[in-house]
Amino acid sequence: xxxxxxxxxxxxxxxxxxxxxxxxxxxxxxxxxxxxxxxxxxxxxxxxxxxxxxxxxxxxxxxxxxxxxxxxxxxxxxxxxxxxxxxxxxxxxxxxxxxxxxxxxxxxxxxxxxxxxxxxxxxxxxxxxxxxxxxxxxxxxxxxxxxxxxxxxxxxxxxxxxxxxxxxxxxxx
Numbered sequence: 001x002x003x004x005x006x007x008x009x010x011x012x013x014x015x016x017x018x019x020x021x022x023x024x025x026x027x028x029x030x031x032x033x034x035x036x037x038x039x040x041x042x043x044x045x046x047x048x049x050x051x052x053x054x055x056x057x058x059x060x061x062x063x064x065x066x067x068x069x070x071x072x073x074x075x076x077x078x079x080x081x082x083x084x085x086x087x088x089x090x091x092x093x094x095x096x097x098x099x100x101x102x103x104x105x106x107x108x109x110x111x112x113x114x115x116x117x118x119x120x121x122x123x124x125x126x127x128x129x130x131x132x133x134x135x136x137x138x139x140x141x142x143x144x145x146x147x148x149x150x151x152x153x154x155x156x157x158x159x160x161x162x163x164x165x166x167x168x169x170x171x172x173x
Contacts, residue, residue, distance in 0.1 A: 005029065005064035015067040022052065025099070025107030031075045032096075032112050032161065033061040035088060037119045039173055041143055044083065044127070045134040046155070052102040055133070058155040062112075071113035079117075083135070084126030088117035096165050100156035108157060114169050140173040 004015035007028035021028045035042040042060045046053055061082050065074035072090060079085040093114040102108050125135055138146070144166070147159045161169055 004067055006067055018064060019051065022102070022106040022108065025109050027097075027109045027111060028064060029071070030062065030064050030108075030110040030112045031071050031078070031115065032059055032157070033075050033079060033090065033115045033117065034169060035060040035079075035085065035117045035119050035123075036170075036173070037121065037123065037137060039141075040137040040139050041170075041173075042083075042119065042125070043136055043138055043143065043158070044132045045136075047129060047131050047133045049130060052104055052106050052108075053155045056155045057136075057153055058158050059161065062157065072115070075113070075115045082128055082131040084128070085119075085123065088119060088123075090115040090117045093169050096161065096168070098157060098160045098164075100160065102156060110157070112157075114161075114165075116169065140170060 003018045005018045005021055005028050006013055007016035007021040007026040009016060009026060016026060043057050044060060045057050046055060048054045061078050063078045065071060075090055093116050096112045096114055099109040127135055144162055147154045147162050151159055
């Protein structure tokens, strides 16, 4: 079975193979999660085996929901699958739409449901090495600086979120 995600084809939302959606640059559904601890954001470095943007730093978690999967369920599922994080309440922060070249002839054109969670100091992170090669807690002001000054180290979507949507996503920081 192929990995199908909700994407718009000729104005109709339908299940489309994930790779096909990216190669064709189809607008599709996605989720992004930002887990915070104080003024720090948990970021992850994508595993080298990822089919696009391998080795780049991204927000805590981002993915595409399965066909007919709710955004909130998807966000909680991927936090578990990618980072071993469970039980953090997630608050919705609205939607963001962006389009970005992610290399290899692929385009991310996403309608993203954004979620924010607050982690306790005792949070245990257990990265899945097939998905995540490293994690870091970075103060938001430092993350803004790094994504501006060292842009090549970060995914296009993280740079877009921080540059264009920070007040919507992280208004309290």
